[in-house]
Amino acid sequence: MPYDRPDEHTALGVSGPGRGMPPRHLADLEADQRRAVVRELGEPAFRADQLARHYFTRLSTDPAAMTDLPAARREALAAALLPELATPVRHLSCDGGATRKTLWRAADGALSESVLMRYPDRATVCVSSQAGCGMACPFCATGQGGLTRNLSTAEIVEQVRAAAAAMRAGELSGGAGRLSHVVFMGMGEPLANYQRVLAAIRRITHRAPDGLGLSQRSVTVSTVGLVPAIRRLATEGLQVTLAVSLHTPDDELRDTLVPVNRRWKVAEVLDASRHYANTTGRRVSIEYALIRDVNDQPWRAELLGRLLRERLGALVHVNLIPLNPTPGSTWDASPPSVQEEFVARLRTAGVVCTIRDTRGREIAAACGQLAALPHSAG
Numbered sequence: 131m132p133y134d135r136p137d138e139h140t141a142l143g144v145s146g147p148g149r150g151m152p153p154r155h156l157a158d159l160e161a162d163q164r165r166a167v168v169r170e171l172g173e174p175a176f177r178a179d180q181l182a183r184h185y186f187t188r189l190s191t192d193p194a195a196m197t198d199l200p201a202a203r204r205e206a207l208a209a210a211l212l213p214e215l216a217t218p219v220r221h222l223s224c225d226g227g228a229t230r231k232t233l234w235r236a237a238d239g240a241l242s243e244s245v246l247m248r249y250p251d252r253a254t255v256c257v258s259s260q261a262g263c264g265m266a267c268p269f270c271a272t273g274q275g276g277l278t279r280n281l282s283t284a285e286i287v288e289q290v291r292a293a294a295a296a297m298r299a300g301e302l303s304g305g306a307g308r309l310s311h312v313v314f315m316g317m318g319e320p321l322a323n324y325q326r327v328l329a330a331i332r333r334i335t336h337r338a339p340d341g342l343g344l345s346q347r348s349v350t351v352s353t354v355g356l357v358p359a360i361r362r363l364a365t366e367g368l369q370v371t372l373a374v375s376l377h378t379p380d381d382e383l384r385d386t387l388v389p390v391n392r393r394w395k396v397a398e399v400l401d402a403s404r405h406y407a408n409t410t411g412r413r414v415s416i417e418y419a420l421i422r423d424v425n426d427q428p429w430r431a432e433l434l435g436r437l438l439r440e441r442l443g444a445l446v447h448v449n450l451i452p453l454n455p456t457p458g459s460t461w462d463a464s465p466p467s468v469q470e471e472f473v474a475r476l477r478t479a480g481v482v483c484t485i486r487d488t489r490g491r492e493i494a495a496a497c498g499q500l501a502a503l504p505h506s507a508g
């Protein structure tokens with residue numbers, strides 16, 4: 131079983147629990163593995179393909195709707211390959227129903243959140259890769275709660291399937307639509323759960339009926355900057371967008387804002403990002419939460435601009451995110467005039483840069499606010 135192995139990044143100084151993982155699910159398996167499971171149940175192998183079509187194409191997990199399977203065998207097949215992994219504990223909506231956060235409770239009680247956001251031209255789901263997070267960034271609510279465990283491949287895919295089903299069913303305002311984008315910007319550090327996240331990306335982007343058929347280019351993986359994992363991601367032959375949570379160009383401050391910087395410094399992170407950009411031809415996104423009087427000084431904008439031009443040239447785009455408030459933190463977003471000044475200096479340095487239109491602040495669904503608190507109002 132893949133879950134018995136310790137996470138491979140333990141060796142890289144980033145540990146992740148492997149115990150307490152959920153039951154095997156169709157979305158954990160390759161097509162031939164699914165067929166083997168079905169054969170073990172004494173069923174013809176093509177039943178596995180039928181189940182995959184229900185799951186990945188019809189986005190259904192309800193055995194009663196699988197009328198092309200013999201009625202007497204539906205429950206057994208579903209039990210073997212479609213165990214219920216998590217139940218939605220609560221949905222919270224805002225933006226007139228165009229943004230919806232879902233709190234999930236896994237079979238072992240682990241909590242995670244996903245956020246579905248509809249825009250005029252696309253619909254994006256922000257998914258969690260871990261229950262909690264071990265990276266301990268002090269401005270992020272998830273980081274304050276610590277790591278519960280890695281999510282399984284199927285637990286990640288299931289967040290995307292559920293979002294695609296919700297879009298198809300018209301559960302967000304604006305009527306029925308299609309899920310187009312996936313961002314690994316929910317709870318957790320995706321590259322600390324590397325193998326499961328990679329398998330999830332393959333399932334999400336594989337064409338139907340073996341996957342959900344989203345385009346690789348509409349998937350974004352966001353990381354604190356686990357350098358060996360970024361370099362490894364560059365070897366996978368994928369076209370996914372890499373986002374790097376930099377937050378400051380200098381090691382001294384980054385050592386405290388993103389504690390993993392004590393292990394992999396800014397220069398190493400940017401070199402690995404450059405390698406990813408060169409290998410894939412994809413522009414890398416740099417995430418930068420603007421925190422009032424902490425990392426928003428003009429000199430930092432200039433240093434950032436210079437570093438990015440030097441190390442990444444035109445292969446970079448900066449996303450500035452005015453800090454979202456988190457419980458217990460005294461930090462604030464930079465005021466608009468400071469944001470504008472920061473943008474202007476980056477642009478003068480020749481770096482493409484936008485201020486992110488953050489969604490979901492009032493339901494604690496915005497970047498850095500996912501705490502998976504079952505009893506809070508939002």
Ligand code: SAH
Binds near residue numbers: 263270354375
């Ligand atoms: N662990 C990964 C994935 C999480 S993505 C990563 O850090 O990249 C969530 C993004 O929101 C990251 O860029 C994170 O640094 C940022 N973020 C965290 N807390 C925030 C806050 N309070 N306000 C704005 N952005 C925040």
